[in-house]
Amino acid sequence: MFLPLGLRSPATLLGGPPNVSYQVLARKYRPRGFDGVVGQDHVTTPLRNAIRTGRIPHAVLLTGPRGTGKTTLARIFACCLNAEKGPTDAPDPEDPICLAIQAGSSTDVQEIDAASRTSVDDVREIIESIRYAAAPGKHRIFIIDEVHMLSAAAFNALLKTLEEPPPQSLFLFCTTNPEKIPFTVVSRCQRYDLRRIATREVADNLAEIAAAEGLQISETSLLAVARAGDGSMRDSLTLLDQLIAFGGEKVDDARVAEVLDLIDRQVLIGILTACIDEDPGAALRACHTAWESGVDAKRLGGELLGILRDLVVLRLAPEAGLVEGADAEVAALRELAGRTEEARLRRMFRALLREQEDLAWAPDPFAVLEVALIRLATLPKGDQVEQLLARIEALEKKLRGGDSGGSVGGGGAGQAKQARRADPPKPTRAEAQPSQQASTAEPPPPSEDGPAAPPNGAPLDAVFDRLRAFAQEANRGLFAALEGGRLLERSEEQLRILVPSGIAARRLQGRASELATICERFFGAPIRVQLQSAEDDTGPSPNGPEEPEATSEGKRQRQEALNHPAVNDALEILGAEILEIKPTGTAGPPDAG
Structure with a gap:
């Protein structure tokens, strides 16, 4: 071959002939038997049993996320049925028929891409060819990938053949969107849903492949690749191939973080360590280290939430194996989770979650994240809260004249309880209402070690959190009704609570007596509660004046309905609201109003 002067051949430009026989890892290590399929035992087991018992379905629908093994399982199932010694659930990988099926050259197994062959004419070709007997295999098999892409007319043309296929014929459908397949087609198939593969299982499989390829890579990097693959084995192998191309056969953790655009986990752990150690300066410095590397504030907050979740799990269930890494x-x-109590970790998670919702709309998201980290680092510990509550309780007793001696600041929670038992306080207004205390709607009294109201100067969010925790122990229904609310105002005589909707406000109105009782127990004295809806900035007040009814009888009936336990349960479960109240035992519609 003669080339013009100054030009060189492509092989010379590329440094030699290209390696045309190279296969990417996802194809090279594609399983050729059921034993090689990772994380899908709930699918491989029934398929194997169907082969062993001879109960082979004429149509199988395999669904699931991308890269989880749908087409691979379809090919393996076809190999099991058409192998020379088949049907068998463990075919010989070197069987010529199996090799032809895996290569896509078998005349008995046709693999069709529905994304490019969607018309009714393509389906008619399948219907025409399915009548011919299989040779040399035993079954005529059609693997239709991304079957949801077929047109409505194509599905209709396939229905009759799918319902009564010729003997020894089989359809294997694969799709990532089963909801787009007509129900008449799904009902004629055995459906198997493949799941996302667990991160640890993906990492273990990657470790075996890396060892076979002579690749040096750490467990931390393999787990990072598995997380980035998001449960897809094919995506994870593609990323591993990319790392090999980028760094050769020795891949370090820094290179993995650079290629996958990951946030250094040690930086994240350092931020939370500083918050737990109550060092806001160190937390901000670590945060700026991440920011200087180009990390988005919202993404950084999301990663911190994930690690906080791991800390809570390790604090409560360290041996459950629910934390991957x-x-x-x-x-x-x-070790980090053991430095603080579980309640503080939950408060940190809740506080960061609230700030995370504001990051998307903030003009300076990183400033919002910085303030959130300062708040996490300055959250009080549980023992500090208990000591403060004990001092407040002792001070209240002394002001009421119930404690004639002793220092306010020197006593702990145990001393305050002993003082309460030695000098009982004067009866409160709650004790002067025995009929209300004897009511069946009143929740059981909490234990002496239960939550107590923070002082008047405490943040409103902290007060509301402790109020909901108190309600959770005493009245779970009321705890659920307060979900999503916020405390807007607190004074000696009144609470003003914002609820997310008018339905929630009416639901709490139906529990007015329970809410009043819980608040009285929590704050130690009767207190008026006013509810405000976030929808219209108005809401009913359990203890305050209500909107007048047309008649006193209608008002009484409405109040009875709102207080009825069955009505409250229906409102909670269905998220409904009362539109009209009809008296029982009357004929005809109720009076107007």
Whole structure:
């Protein structure tokens, strides 16, 4: 071959002939038997049993996320049925028929891409060819990938053949969107839903492949690749191929973080360590380290929430195996979780979650994140809260004249309880209402170690959180009704609570007596509660004046309905609201009003 002067051949430009026989890892290590399929035992087991018992369905629908093994399982199932020694659930990978099926050259197994062949004419070709007997295999098999892409006319043309196929014929459908397939087609198939593969299972499989390829990569990097693959084995293998192309056969953690655009987990752990150690300066410095590397504030907040979740899980269930990560990293997280109490970790998670919702709309998201980290680092510990509550309780007793001696600041929670038992306080207004205390709607009294109201100067969010925690122990129905609310105002005589909707306000109005009782127990004295709806900035007040009814009888009937337990349960479960009240035992419509 002669080339013009100054030009070189492509092989010379590329440094030699290209390696045309190279296969990417996702194809090279594609399973050729049921034993090689990772994380889908709930699908491989019934398919194997169907082959062993001879109960082979004429149509199978395989659904699931991308890269989880749908087409791979369809090919393996076809190999099991058409192998020379088949049907068998463990075919020989070197069987010529199996090799032809895996290569896509078998005349008995046709693999069709429905994304490019969607018309009714394409389906008619299948219907025409299905009548011919299989040779040399035993079954005529059609694998239709992305079957949801077929047109409505194509599905209709396929229905009759799918319902009564010729003997020894089989349809294997694969799709990522089963909801787009007509129900008449789904009902004629055995459906198997493949799941996202667990991160640890993906990482273990990647480790075996890396060892076979002679690749040096750490467990931390393999887990990072598995997380980035998001449950897809194919995506994870593609990323591993990309890392090999980028860094050769030795891949370090820094290179993995650079290629996958990951946030350094040690930086994240350092931020939360500073928050737990009550060092806001260190938390902000670590946060700026992440910011200087180009990390988005919202993404950084989301990653911190994920690690806070791991800390809560490790604090409550350290041996449950619910935290994925390298052994050294999990051990470090377990040690970090042990530095503080579980309640504080939950408060940190809740506080960061609230700030995370504001990051998307903030003009300066990073400033919002910085303030959130300062708040996390300055959250009080549980023992500090208990000591403060004990001092407040002792001070209240002394002001009421119930404690004639002792120092306000020197006593702990135990001393305050002993003083309460030694010098009982004067009866309160709650004790002067025995009929209300004897009511069946009143929740059981909490234990002496239950939550108590923070002082008047405490943040409103903290007061409302403790009020809901108090309600959770005493009245779970009321705890659920307060979900999503906020405390807007607190004084000695009144609370003003914002609820997310008018329905929630009416639901709480139906529990007015319960809410009043809970608040009285929580704050230690009767207090008026005013509800305000976020929809219209108005809401009913359980203890305050209500909108007048047309008649006193209608008002009484409405109040009875709102207080009825069955009505309250229906409102809570269905998220409904009362539109009209009809008296029972009367004929005809109720009076107007």
